[in-house]
Amino acid sequence: MSMFRTIVLLISFSLISMGTKAEVTVTDSWIRAVPAMMKMSAAYLKLTNDTQTDILLTGARVDFSKKTEIHDHVMSNGLMSMVHAELPILIKSGSSLEFKPKGLHIMFIGLETTLIPGAEHEIELLFDTHAPIRFSTQVAGN
Numbered sequence: 206m207s208m209f210r211t212i213v214l215l216i217s218f219s220l221i222s223m224g225t226k227a228e229v230t231v232t233d234s235w236i237r238a239v240p241a242m243m244k245m246s247a248a249y250l251k252l253t254n255d256t257q258t259d260i261l262l263t264g265a266r267v268d269f270s271k272k273t274e275i276h277d278h279v280m281s282n283g284l285m286s287m288v289h290a291e292l293p294i295l296i297k298s299g300s301s302l303e304f305k306p307k308g309l310h311i312m313f314i315g316l317e318t319t320l321i322p323g324a325e326h327e328i329e330l331l332f333d334t335h336a337p338i339r340f341s342t343q344v345a346g347n
């Protein structure tokens with residue numbers, strides 16, 4: 206563990222022990238259910254940075270898909286298309302970032318599990334200078 210990372214961890218621990226609300230939280234998360242033959246899906250969520258420092262989202266990781274990427278949608282010539290989001294994504298202290306249909310999303314390519322509505326799966330968000338955040342979320346219908 207680098208010195209810088211150790212210092213960042215110490216700072217976050219001391220903020221927690223002081224009783225300050227200093228967390229990065231995930232809310233409103235869900236994974237889109239897809240038919241078994243479809244090997245792609247996406248997840249949506251709201252990420253809120255209540256810590257005193259800006260954080261940088263660098264990626265996501267799951268154990269049910271060959272690839273996990275962060276995508277966005279762009280409009281060009283009246284058509285909406287999917288693109289790789291530019292990483293890392295900055296989430297300033299006190300602000301939040303929304304992943305939603307037709308916008309930013311966590312893309313799963315090469316699904317290895319059928320995403321059945323109601324099933325729970327874990328997603329891990331990866332950051333620069335912040336520990337990974339692992340959370341459980343539910344598969345929901347379209």
Ligand SMILES: [Cu+2]
Nearest residue numbers: 276287310312
């Ligand atoms: Cu996508």
